[in-house]
Amino acid sequence: MTIWGTDEVAAEVLVDQDAMFRVAQPVFLEAIRAIDSVATPPAGTDQQKFDAKFDYLKQRLGIPDDVVEPLREEFRAAWAQSISLNDRLSSTIPDMHRQFEKLRKQAATDARIEANKQGADAFTVLEKTQTGLRLKIEAIGAGMPLGDQDTLARAETGRLLGDCLLDWRKP
Amino acid sequence: MSDAVARLTAVLREADATPTLQADAVTFSATYDPVYRAAVIALTLRAAGKKDSEAAFTLPDLKLRLFQFVAVHTQLLPSLRGWVNEHKSGRRPSLDGWARFPRGYAADTLYERLTDYLCATGELQRLKNSYVRMPSAPKSYLGTLVAAADAEEAFQAERAAITEVAGLGITLDMLRS
Numbered sequence: 001m002t003i004w005g006t007d008e009v010a011a012e013v014l015v016d017q018d019a020m021f022r023v024a025q026p027v028f029l030e031a032i033r034a035i036d037s038v039a040t041p042p043a044g045t046d047q048q049k050f051d052a053k054f055d056y057l058k059q060r061l062g063i064p065d066d067v068v069e070p071l072r073e074e075f076r077a078a079w080a081q082s083i084s085l086n087d088r089l090s091s092t093i094p095d096m097h098r099q100f101e102k103l104r105k106q107a108a109t110d111a112r113i114e115a116n117k118q119g120a121d122a123f124t125v126l127e128k129t130q131t132g133l134r135l136k137i138e139a140i141g142a143g144m145p146l147g148d149q150d151t152l153a154r155a156e157t158g159r160l161l162g163d164c165l166l167d168w169r170k171p
Numbered sequence: 172m173s174d175a176v177a178r179l180t181a182v183l184r185e186a187d188a189t190p191t192l193q194a195d196a197v198t199f200s201a202t203y204d205p206v207y208r209a210a211v212i213a214l215t216l217r218a219a220g221k222k223d224s225e226a227a228f229t230l231p232d233l234k235l236r237l238f239q240f241v242a243v244h245t246q247l248l249p250s251l252r253g254w255v256n257e258h259k260s261g262r263r264p265s266l267d268g269w270a271r272f273p274r275g276y277a278a279d280t281l282y283e284r285l286t287d288y289l290c291a292t293g294e295l296q297r298l299k300n301s302y303v304r305m306p307s308a309p310k311s312y313l314g315t316l317v318a319a320a321d322a323e324e325a326f327q328a329e330r331a332a333i334t335e336v337a338g339l340g341i342t343l344d345m346l347r348s
Contacts, residue, residue, distance in 0.1 A: 044328060061186040071182070074175040090202040091244040091275040101199045108194035115192070123184045125192050130176050157176060165196050168188040 025144075028096055031088040032148045035081040035155065039073075041162070042083060049164045050079065056169045078158025085155055103136035104156055108165070126166065130157050202243055208285055210320050211329055212295075213313040215239045216305040218330065219337035226307035233346040235303050236282055238336050242329040244275070248336070255339045263345075289313070 004012070041047060054072040057063040089097035111132045115125040133153040137144065160166045183190055201207045215238045220228030230238075241247050257264050286303065289295040294313045296304040308314050320326055 057182065057186065057188070061188055063182055063186060067178075067182060071175060071179050075179075078175075086200055086202075087244060087246045090200055091247060094202075094275045094278050097200070098203065101203070105194070105197040105199075108192060108197045112192050112194040122189050123180055125190050126176050126180050126183075129192060160192070160197075165193045166190060167193075168183050168190045170188075 025093075025096070027092050028089070029144075029148060031085055031092065032151050034088065035084045035151070038081045038084045039077045041076070041080040045083070047076070047162075050076065050162050053161070053164075053167060053169060060169075075158050075161050078154050079162030080158075081151070082155035082159035082162070085152075086159075099140050103140060104133070104159075107132035107136045107156075108160065126157070129160065129166070130154075133157065203281060205281065205285055206316070208239070208243065208281055209289065209313065210316045210326065211239050211242050212282075212285065212289070213305060213317045214320065214326060214330060215242060215333050216303065217317060218333045220305065223304075227304050228307075229298070229302050229304045231343055232286075232297070232301045232303050233343060234341065235286075236279075237276075237341070237346065238333055239282065240276055240279055241336050242332045245328050245332045248332060251336065252339065255341060255345070258345050259340075 051072070054068050057068045058065065086097070089100065108129060111125055111129040114120060114128045114132075115122050130153050133156050134149060137149050137152050157166075180190075198204075212235065215235060216228040216230055219234065219238055220230040222228055241251055254264060286295060286297075289312075290297050290303075292312070294305070294311055296306065298304055305313060309318065
């Protein structure tokens with residue numbers, strides 16, 4: 001084992017924004033990184049409405065299986081990751097979790113306003129939501145590594161689909 | 172996933188299926204919803220509390236605090252089982268200081284605020300020996316919540332967790348250590 005003194009630390013360690021975030025929010029980062037392997041929502045989660053959206057693409061709009069199924073599973077995994085992340089954050093760092101919950105609503109509202117503007121392309125609401133989430137996350141998580149910001153935005157987009165707030169079915 | 176978002180957007184555009192987002196329906200996690208938590212507290216008292224001659228349910232405050240927290244965070248059950256086993260093997264680890272137990276338990280201010288409020292409104296009573304009592308009152312706020320939860324068969328995961336935690340044999344000595 002090597003014990004470093006202040007000179008070695010100063011010479012060998014890069015103290016940048018990422019490093020500061022790792023020191024300040026180790027539990028947050030640990031929670032984000034722990035969800036990578038989660039692929040399915042917990043037992044008992046009602047997935048009927050989630051699946052109905054993708055069935056609609058196939059059955060009503062005639063989109064082929066090989067296009068719809070990979071999308072269905074990618075978004076299902078993202079939704080499952082958001083459930084797991086929320087469980088972890090609410091039981092470990094509730095203050096940070098509450099901030100995170102607030103920014104979801106703000107990001108969704110911003111995305112809807114953007115998508116509803118005259119001349120805006122309504123089809124891009126999904127992309128606007130993802131980008132909006134990413135920007136909000138950047139605002140509260142200054143220094144959070146970019147890969148982790150992406151994981152969070154991805155999980156939250158999945159959650160919007162899983163919670164049925166994002167939809168494309170016509171009655 | 173950004174790729175998945177772009178792919179899905181392209182699919183929707185091609186099929187002329189306009190996506191809509193109900194931004195006003197984006198809600199806070201139920202963990203912080205006082206109504207949900209009040210229902211869990213009432214269910215915990217009913218499932219784990221002692222029923223007295225007036226059909227009221229009573230449980231020590233320390234137990235109620237832990238049981239309802241685990242009911243809301245069911246993923247903690249394996250860790251809690253481990254903590255109980257350590258206790259039973261004679262190590263007596265403390266709950267608050269236990270490294271594997273999440274810090275959110277100590278920071279769970281909603282429980283205190285909510286029980287204070289429910290006591291102030293007469294839904295619950297704090298007894299002198301640090302017990303919490305839920306009087307039998309089917310038409311009370313908590314009584315109505317429990318009846319609605321029963322009718323909808325809601326909170327199955329929470330109910331199962333409460334039953335399991337109540338059966339672990341957690342004593343007040345363990346919680347005070």
